[in-house]
Amino acid sequence: MVVINRILDYHMHSTHSWDGKSSIADMCASAIDKNISEICFTEHLAVNETDPCYGFLVSDPYSADIESCRDRFESQLTIKKGLEIGEPHLQKDKILPYVADQNIDFIIGSVHNLNGDDLTLRISGRDQIKTYTPYFRELLDCVTKGDMDVIGHFDLMKRYAFDLQGMYRHGDYEELIHEILKKAIARNIGLEINTSGFRSSSLEIFPSQTILRKYKELGGEILTVGSDSHWASMIGNNIPPVYLMLKQIGFDNVFSYTQRQPEAVTI
Template sequence: MLTDYHVHCEFSDDSVYPMEDVVRDAIGLGLEEICFTDHVDYGIKVDWDSGEEIRWRNGEPFANVDYPRYFAKIADLQEKYGDRIRIRRGLELGVQSHTIDAYNRLTEKYPLDFAILSIHQVHDQEFWNGEFQEGRTQGEYNEEYYREMLRVVQSFKHYSVLGHMDLIVRYDKAGVYPFEKVKDLITEILKVVIADGKGIELNTSSVRYGLSDTQPSRDILRLYRELGGRIITLGSDSHRPDHLGAHIASSMELLKELGYEAFCTFENGRPVFHPL
């Protein structure tokens, strides 16, 4: 069974991939189930209906998902293509410790099949442009990244999996920070995740970004399993057609090599296990 549980479309500020095209392409690729997980990043972005001024970046609106249109479109496509593919309602939540209340309100208003919890910013500072890293040593920004993740998972519970758990690696110009130096922090995070009945994601975009390891790393994947973690999803983090479904099958083989026996999809917020 092939699924893609990290899919972006035109409702994300960083994609122009039409939602219906995603569905058609997924069917063509033989995917049996997909979940749309478009971006919400409170702290640096506003909602369309917030009344606040929407910023623009590279000619595109820099805002969160237009929720009513987004969920209505998903419902339309579920009706239109439901005999050929399962389509799930999801979001990718870029949570920070000071924005948790906003995400609690959001997830209460819009029930989801699936929610990815990602740490995209810390203190409203971005990683991709080096803003968060500036003025900090490699050790300081890596450790603060994981400390913020720990603060978030200790307080926010309305999610399904941690997305690309070691995302900071993607933007670390100093190279890969040694796992052993953050292992204790990562262990604390994973223990909370497991105790709460949540999971992690294997994000296959590490291949297209040219990373030297999987995301999260094999060290994290092994640690999660050793600690008793079993809930794991696979997602391409697609933003355009050539990303969709990429490296999902090979990642399933990798999970088997690492000792995993199953991967998950989600329905109404609950994991469904499928043998690898």
């Protein structure tokens, strides 16, 4: 029997994110109920004025809530403070004060917009190539220039395009995907495995297993796993089966971050 030692959830949004529904305290309590040992809040940050989260996150109250829950749940749960930054490769001067904050443990870099448009607006009818190529190109730019610890939900476009186009054909973007993976490895940037894909119609994690296997083959090691919960009840969802899948692929660890330094945790 395979025993899972510890569960870490490294992607979640509290009411400090524009779309989060539960308080930090409620999310911590839920994590403890579910025997999760470590969580990292990754509140949305965008400096692009067209993004719905623009201007929503305020650093001081976010820090205060984290500190108060660290005191309250000290012996039961490790609580990390992170950010999910939308397009961290753009307007870097505005992002710098946030990424330079010593009290930030972990940063997810995500592409949520293309040229300021939400991804849902960039689905090109039934044409997969016109839909996914600009997305993966932007992700390559993001991982080449942005400051982040992991790439968020690598093939996120499938969340929005699947209903109209079905699953994308990996082979059509293979070169671009490999370039992204190689650049990430060269820059010590990991991949996030985001289990919210199971809640979307593709019923598949981000990134696909094909991408994860290629990452392993190219020498990639750094992985985090997150539920992308926006509700306390969803914390930890589908993380144990993902750990088992990772073991089958040949990964032995996920990573924990403290002040942006990764540390391997055996799964």
